[in-house]
Each structure stands twice: as structure tokens, then as C-alpha cells.
Amino acid sequence: MFNFFNEIKNKASGIDYNLLNEYNIINLSGKLLYVEGHQGVTIINSDMVAFKIKKGRVVVEGKELVLSELTSNTLLLQGVIIKVEIF
Amino acid sequence: MLKNRTKIKVKGLNQERAINNLSKTIRIYNFSRKEHNISEFEVDYNNSKHIKKMLEGQGLEVVSLKSRGPAFFIRDFFKRGGLIAGVIFVLIFYILQYSFILxxxxxxxxxxxxxxxxxxxxxxxxxxxxxxxxxxxxxxxxxxxxxxxxxxxxxxxxxxxxxxxxxSLLPDEMGTGFSPLVSEYDGMITEINLIQGTLNCSVGDIVQKGDVLVYPYVTDSSGKVYEVEPKADITAQVWLSGQEIHYDYRILTYRTGKSKVQSQVLLGGLVIYSKTPDILFEDYECEVYTKQLTKNLLLPFKLKKTIYYEIETEEIIEPFEEVKEEIISKARQKALIFSDKNDIIIDEKYTLSEGGGCHIVDYVVTVSKNIGG
Missing domain, CATH: 3.10.20 (Ubiquitin-like (UB roll))
Structure with missing residues (x-):
């Protein structure tokens, strides 16, 4: 079955394939943010969403942020994505 | 942890819409989806009063609503009688046992x-x-x-x-086992300068040789006795005497310097070996020495030496008046044998007595000296 992320990983050279399986974040034109591999949302606010990932934390800043979809390990964020920071 | 928050568990469909609406006005923390239709999240305690109505307005069922934080911990604590009793018991026990020395x-x-x-x-x-x-x-x-x-x-x-x-580091003058300061001479005390110790005499006292002058201790104001080395400068008038006897007629016997030695080796009183020289002296006196030759008790050999000294006898006739000054001087020298070079001579005198063909000169020197050692 075709997997978009696996295809990209296969094209990467010099990086261990197994090390690229912690989380995936895709920012679509600054209006949609898709996250795979989150480990719980810590803050939800219209201008900030934060969530835990393996060995860290991600803070998304924006405007009119809306949680479109949320499962135990994926989330889809809609709104004006200004900044995505990983700590 | 230090903020008071309310944990809310909600049940219902389309929770994202409700959460999004909620997040526009309230900050949501630690959102987690337990099941497809059950979620759990936290909000600040200040917002918790209105949130139930808001969630129910969004069509969600509030399953539980529980506040936590320092204020609620304290509130919960005071609701637990057993815990309070335990803490009070521990405090009382601690205070009581702290009062004891272990x-x-x-x-x-x-x-x-x-x-x-x-x-x-x-x-x-x-x-x-x-x-x-x-x-x-x-x-x-x-x-x-x-x-x-x-x-x-x-x-x-x-x-x-x-x-x-x-x-305590005792100074040299303090310690134990000191002997008292005793008089070394007979005399009359004229001056006392006590350095340390307890005085046992006073000026004018007549002391004899061996009398205690200063005891080796001091007593402080509290009555405690400390041993110290007795020290004092005690000056006394001491009478030193010397006597010389002169005979006008006397027989003087003296050794000429010639001698002979007789050696004998003895075993239990039996003479084993003997070397006896010829004794040709007209008059002689002899001295006998005996010493063990071996340390073997089974055969106790002894060496016996007899030394014969030749002596001569002379008859001397010497009237006292001819040698009076010499005899007095000899008596004085005898008296001064007991004096030290630092002694101050205060007075000196002599007495003459005669009887039985002899003259006796008694010379007395009065000196001022330190008798305290």
C-alpha cells in the first residue's frame, strides 16, 4: 500500500530509516497542520496549540486555530499557522 | 502542579467542535481522548464554574468534574480526620522525643x-x-x-x-608529687620571699635542718588545693662551727710508702695457691681484700690479698702557743667547709678550752645564707 511518508523517507540519504518514525508534521500552506505521532494535547487555545511528542513538545502558534480532527495519535489543525516550534 | 485546575471528563460525539468553541475563550490543558466518544481535559479552576453549562450547551455530557491543586489538597487534607490525627500524633511524638537526650x-x-x-x-x-x-x-x-x-x-x-x-596544660611549676621545701641548715630566719607554695615559717623563727619551710601546695579562694613546686627565697642566720684539737705531746704514726702483697687462692677456706713475699718491715699494718674468682657455685674459688704497709712512729712535742694561729685557722677552715661562696659572713668567733694535755679550739662563723634551696 502506498505510504506518502515512507516514500519520502526512502529518498533521504545518510539517515537511518528507523530513526524517522517518531512523528510527522505537515504544514499545508500555513492553513492546515497535520500531525502524526502526538502523545497528547497539552494546551488548546484559539491562538496556540501544544502537544507532546516522543522526547519533546511541539507548540503551534497561529490565529483562529481549530481542531478539526483528533485521535489518540493524530490531529488536524486548521487556521492561520504562524509558527511551529519543537522543544 | 501549583495551579488550581479542574479536570473534566466529557462524553459525546463531535467533541472537536465543542473543544474548538471552548478554546476560543478558555485555555484547555492536557487534552486526551480516552475513547472515541470520551475525552478528558483540564481548565483553570476560575473557568470551571461556567464550563459545565458551556459543554452541555455543546451537546456533551460531563461525566466527572474534579478540581485539584494546592488549595484543594489543603481542603481535602482537612476533611481527612485520620490523616490529621496521624500528623498530630507524629508531631506530638516528635516534640516529646525531641525533649529527651539520647x-x-x-x-x-x-x-x-x-x-x-x-x-x-x-x-x-x-x-x-x-x-x-x-x-x-x-x-x-x-x-x-x-x-x-x-x-x-x-x-x-x-x-x-x-x-x-x-x-589544661599545667605549667612546669604545677603538677603532682612535689616535696616540701625543707631547711638545709640550722639557723634563725631573717627574711622570707615566698614565690609559690604555702609558708610554714616566719621571720625570727629558729629552724633546724629538715624542718618544713614551704609546703608544696596552694589553696585558691574556693578552697581548692593545687599542688605546686614550692619556691621561696628564705634567708637565715646560720651558725657554722668547726673544731680543732691540739695535743702538745703526741705520737704520730704514718706509712712510709713501702708495701708488700700476699696473694692466696682459697677453695672453701682451703688454701689452694699462695704467694707470700718476705715481710722485712719492722712495723707494719695490713689490709685484707677478698673477692670471688668465679661465679661457679660448685667451686667457689676466692682470691685473698693481704697488703702490708710499712709504718713508722714519731714522737712530736709541740707547745700550743707555738702553733696557736695555725690551729685556729684550721678550726675556721673546718667551719667554713659548710659555707657557700655567696654566703655573707656576719660574725665569727672562737673559744679555747684546755685539759688533759690538749687544747680544743671551737670556731663559730655566723653567715647569712639562703636556706630554702
Missing amino acids: KIEVWGGEASQCNLVKNFIEDNLDSKLKHNISTEELEILVRNNFDFVSSVSVAFVGQSIVVNLNP
Whole structure:
């Protein structure tokens, strides 16, 4: 079955394939943010969403942020994505 | 952890829409989806009052709503009687046991000294309660009972009594086993300069040789007796006497310097070997020496030496008047044998007595000298 992320990983050279399986974040034109591999949302606010990932934390800043979809390990964020920071 | 928050568990469909609406006005923390239709999240306690209505307005069922944080911890604590009773019990137990002394530590001296003081304090503690123990009294007690302690400090540290000793360093003049200062001469005391010790005489006293002049101790204002080396400059008038007897007619016997030696080896009184020279002296006197030749008790050989000295006898006729000054001088010299070079001669005199063909000169020198050693 075709997997978009696996295809990209296969094209990467010099990086261990197994090390690229912690989380995936895709920012679509600054209006949609898709996250795979989150480990719980810590803050939800219209201008900030934060969530835990393996060995860290991600803070998304924006405007009119809306949680479109949320499962135990994926989330889809809609709104004006200004900044995505990983700590 | 230090903020008061309310944890909410909700049940229902389309939770994202409700959460999004909620997040526009309220900050949501630690959102987690337990099941497809059950979620859990936290909000600040201040917002918790209105949130139930808001969630129910969004079509979600609030399953549970629980506040937590320091304020709620304290509130919950005071609702738990058993816990409060336990804490109070522990506090009372701690306060009570803190009032007791469990250990005595002694620092500052040698190990043996520390053990002595420790045992002494243990024996003298009437109570283990701190309130009944006076550190000042303990300090005095230790100081008075141990000579090797010059100063001491006692303090409570936790449940211990800590005793700090400063061992006393006795000066050379202090110590034990000193002998009293005794008079070395017969005389009359004329001056006393006591340096240390306890005086046993006063000016004008007539003391004999061997009398105690200064005792080897001092007594302080509290009545405690300390041993010290007795020291004093005690000056006395001392009478030194010498006697010379002169015979007008006398027979003088003296050795000429010639001698002969007889050697004998003896075994149990039996003469084994003998070497006897010819004794041709007209008059002689002899001295006999005996010594063991071996240390073998089975055969106790002895060497016996007899030395014969030749002597001569001379008859001397010497009237006293001819040698009077010489005899007096000899008597004076005999008297001055007992004086030191630092002695001050105050007076000297002699007496003459005659009888039975002889003259006796008694010479007395009065000197001022230190008799205190």
C-alpha cells in the first residue's frame, strides 16, 4: 500500500530509516497542520496549540486555530499557522 | 502542579467542535481522548464554574468534574480526620522525643579522657529530659571533677549533649608529687620571699635542718588545693662551727710508702695457691681484700690479698702557743667547709678550752645564707 511518508523517507540519504518514525508534521500552506505521532494535547487555545511528542513538545502558534480532527495519535489543525516550534 | 485546575471528563460525539468553541475563550490543558466518544481535559479552576453549562450547551455530557491543586489538597487534607490525627500524633511524638537526650558526645580530649567525662556525665544525669538538665551546672561539675580540663562547654545539639573539653596544660611549676621545701641548715630566719607554695615559717623563727619551710601546695579562694613546686627565697642566720684539737705531746704514726702483697687462692677456706713475699718491715699494718674468682657455685674459688704497709712512729712535742694561729685557722677552715661562696659572713668567733694535755679550739662563723634551696 502506498505510504506518502515512507516514500519520502526512502529518498533521504545518510539517515537511518528507523530513526524517522517518531512523528510527522505537515504544514499545508500555513492553513492546515497535520500531525502524526502526538502523545497528547497539552494546551488548546484559539491562538496556540501544544502537544507532546516522543522526547519533546511541539507548540503551534497561529490565529483562529481549530481542531478539526483528533485521535489518540493524530490531529488536524486548521487556521492561520504562524509558527511551529519543537522543544 | 501549583495551579488550581479542574479536570473534566466529557462524553459525546463531535467533541472537536465543542473543544474548538471552548478554546476560543478558555485555555484547555492536557487534552486526551480516552475513547472515541470520551475525552478528558483540564481548565483553570476560575473557568470551571461556567464550563459545565458551556459543554452541555455543546451537546456533551460531563461525566466527572474534579478540581485539584494546592488549595484543594489543603481542603481535602482537612476533611481527612485520620490523616490529621496521624500528623498530630507524629508531631506530638516528635516534640516529646525531641525533649529527651539520647546521646552524649565528648570532644576535645584524648579518647580515654573523653570516655571518663562521658561516663561521669551519664552517672550524674538525674533525668534525660532537656528541661531538667542545666548545661551550666554540668560545665561546673565537669570542671571541678577533672583536673585535666581547663575549660568546658556543654550544649544541646538535637538530642545529644555535646561536651567540648579544653585540656589544661599545667605549667612546669604545677603538677603532682612535689616535696616540701625543707631547711638545709640550722639557723634563725631573717627574711622570707615566698614565690609559690604555702609558708610554714616566719621571720625570727629558729629552724633546724629538715624542718618544713614551704609546703608544696596552694589553696585558691574556693578552697581548692593545687599542688605546686614550692619556691621561696628564705634567708637565715646560720651558725657554722668547726673544731680543732691540739695535743702538745703526741705520737704520730704514718706509712712510709713501702708495701708488700700476699696473694692466696682459697677453695672453701682451703688454701689452694699462695704467694707470700718476705715481710722485712719492722712495723707494719695490713689490709685484707677478698673477692670471688668465679661465679661457679660448685667451686667457689676466692682470691685473698693481704697488703702490708710499712709504718713508722714519731714522737712530736709541740707547745700550743707555738702553733696557736695555725690551729685556729684550721678550726675556721673546718667551719667554713659548710659555707657557700655567696654566703655573707656576719660574725665569727672562737673559744679555747684546755685539759688533759690538749687544747680544743671551737670556731663559730655566723653567715647569712639562703636556706630554702
